[in-house]
Amino acid sequence: MPQMFRSLFAVAVLAAISSNAAALSRRDQASVDALNQRMQAAEARYRDAMVMIGNADPEGQKQSDAALEDMEDVIAQCMKQRGCSVPTMLTAYKRLLKLNADAEADVPEGEDEGDDHASPLAADVPEAARAAHLLADDHRFDKMVQFNPAVQAGIRRWLTDMRGPLISSYENYQYMRHLMWPQYERAGLPEALLFGIMAKESNGKVHSTSRAGAAGPMQFMYATGRRFGLGDDGTGFDTRYDPRSAAEASAEYLNERMGQLNRSIELALAAYNGGEGRALRVYQGSGGRNFWEADVYNQFPSETQDYVPMVIAAAWLFLHPREYGLSFPRVDAKPAPLRLAQPSSIYQLTICLGNRGERDGYMRALRNLNPRYKAESWLPAGTTLNATTRIVGLYNRWCTTGARAELARTLVLSDPTTAIVRMGPVTTVDMGAEAASQEDEATDTTAREQAKPAKPSKPKRPRDYRVQRGETLTAIAQKFQCDTGDLAKVNKIKGPRFAIRPGQKLKLDGCGE
Template sequence: MSSSIRRTFNSDALTRLAQALAVIASATLAGCQTTSSLEPGSATPVANISAKIKQKPIFLARKPTPQTPPHDVWERIREGFQLQDGNDLNPRIEQQRLWYANNPSFLETAGERGSLYMHYVVERLEERNMPLELALLPVIESAYNPMALSRSDAAGIWQFIPSTGRYFNLRQTNFYDGRRDITASTTAALDYLTRLHDMFNGDWLLALAAYNAGEGTVSRAIERNDKLNLPTDYWNLPLPQETRDYVPKLLALSQVVMSPEAYGVNLNPIANQPYFDVVELNQRMDLSKVAAMANIDEDELIQLNPAFKKRLTIDGPQHLLVPTSKSQLLTASLSNMKPEELIDWQQYRVRPGDSLASIASRYQVSANTLKDLNKLSGNRLSRGQTLTIPVQPGITPALPVFQELASEDSKPTRTRTYKVKKGDNLVQVARINKVDVKDLQHWNKLSGQNLKVGQTLVMQDNSKPAKATISTRAIASNASSAKNQESDQKSMQYKIQKGDSLYLVAKRFNVEMQHLKRWNPRSGQALKPGQTLTVYLPH
């Protein structure tokens, strides 16, 4: 990495480096008068410096702590640095500083992106009295990109892998990923870092190494050096190369933030005040609707709430992060909206006879919407499967006819299947099952008329009977009085097909099952193919 950096160094970078070295040199002269961290004539720190020895930073001069709170988050971060002592003239840190000096846009871009979250992170760190260098850790991890996803499936600004995320209560579903939740992942990251800090006896450099490589890797490296009577501090451990670079990257970044002008980096000011507020919700909502409601830029709202993967507040906490300037407007808008104006989300358990089309029609959404929300690759549903469906509170979804006619215990079936036999063709199958050829093609996504032996075809039982045309108006007006008007009704004989039941026949002809039983007292519940039933058709 060092050689490639030197090859790509341009004249501007060299100028910036010269400025930085001038700052370092002047600071070193001042620092050497108060510390003995270096051996005479040595250009590197003494190995295994005791953690008990507190040294003043000598790579640059500290600014005096101001009497008034800083107006800029960057300045607030600088005032809370705790990890700079003893890290002067370290070649591993210097190598990383060179990279930042040669790539100033990296920190500038990460700072712009992190401007939404950095004040929140700093406040949480200060509450725990943790080093504010840790506010720069998401720059190393993700460049403060909440949508960042690594090759090892680490996600969010703090880059939690799935298992570690679950350990720290970051829920992960099709709709919500707590690793991308700004507030939840920050809490989890600081909990994890605190735990590592305690595990490694208060050594933040070892804790950071463990955050990158895992506590097991660092612990084994310490045990190895201990057995060989070698120093066990971070700088002397045999760690993976990525971890050997990880802590120097953070320390080098901190030094660049301490004096960005010396490295040619332009850090735009970040106001030292909260960027967002938390607004509680009393129902699940669509982020697009929230953005329109409070006049918030939709992309900005998504950047503040990246954990909601489908822009729907499902599976996660029932609150949203919104810009502070918009929080009162959103709160007022929510309180003033009528129930029918809000989108809610319901869990629906698939029942026998349900189809994706029928459920979509019932809830007045498209089948494609249901497929996308529930990650369905096709149209087939399984009994007992749970679907998440957007509905409007106060609006009762229309129940299908079979649910109005039948009780819960009857467990009606709305679809049936037919297995293709040798010699079958589409027209014959349609005629046998008394359905239309076009309907059969539509239900089974058939582009032609070719069938395969053993192929299973699905048919919906709300198709029109072949021998009678019944209008829904006639059903509505005559079904309730069918018993008293049988003498005026037209009767027909229906031959039972394979798979038929009394319920299916009653539904097919839009009559009540109790009437069908009365018209055919010897029919019983078990029908046989070829058996004939009498049916009185409604007017």
């Protein structure tokens, strides 16, 4: 319910500003009194639900959700009821925020047992501090696009075959929201538009790359990305994969297109997908008609004809989930730095963190927040990763010491090639002649052993190594007890991908003896 509460709070703020204090009729006063009583009852139900949740009663979450929905209905009616004081109603939210803050303060550091039942209010109401401004930005989108059968078909697809990708897109976006949304907000573009494009382009996976070469969460082609400041940042990292940079470039690109195309979101989206040159030619050639007119629509490829309503449909659902019975999951995505206490990789962290509070675990969140690192890259102790407060708590509890930490390390260091037992060729022995030759063989063996020079106590590791098919630089570094970064530096291999090829000769300077 994040969008619902932010929008609700926004409308409430606006209503409070415009309220008047005219005298009330007896009927209006009775209606106001009834609304106040309903709000008090809903608040009491919510407090009781919090106690149930604290006692691990599974009904607690249902009761708290129902209470919050009652409060939403009361405030919606209050805004329509003459003489009803919206600020008074909002006081209940402040009390519930205090209730949540006190409950969170009682949980010891590193423990998160209660987080699975965290109220959406705790996450959503503080964000509503900018509520009136957000309302103007967000729901202006409803008036900027056409809601027609093509969009309805897109909504149907997102809610049926593509419901899973839509939910995943929302979860992924929540982790990156603090990086991406401010870029659209500064550009005066609706957040829903950002979500719709990202959901359709990449499902919120920052390392997504198309067959055509589009890359990153917003899927920029290389040349287009270069025009808007994306590309190699001098370290070998392509900033098309960076969510903050990609969102900033996307907002700039869309505003540039909308400036050419009469502020039409549909045509700007058609340009985003089908090419800006084509969109401008079609727009100018049609005399400025809109995307949905046949002589405009039919000049775009079928991919673009599908793309535009699907983006709008995802954006529409982002703003109106409850209307369609859609429940977006609550995501605890408060940003926090994670400093590694020992060498690790994102793969290793994913294993030891587990998946408490997150159905699919935390690998996607860690990868999205740290796009410069490959999942298997070996990161030295002291490396600081972008994470969340929940991830940091789980790391401190499970990933520094203990059985799970050791198990995670064992699993990521396992080499499947060592499972294969290699034996010499099988030979057929003449059993009759074997006994007769044993004495001669023993004599020959003694002579050979005496003639052999003494073997060194410990063979030397090779100083060079030929890359085998399927090997990564990280796997080789682990095999020879090297640091991946040091091994890359010695061999002049650029990160973060550390690309190597079969047969390539690597120097093992600095590796373990």
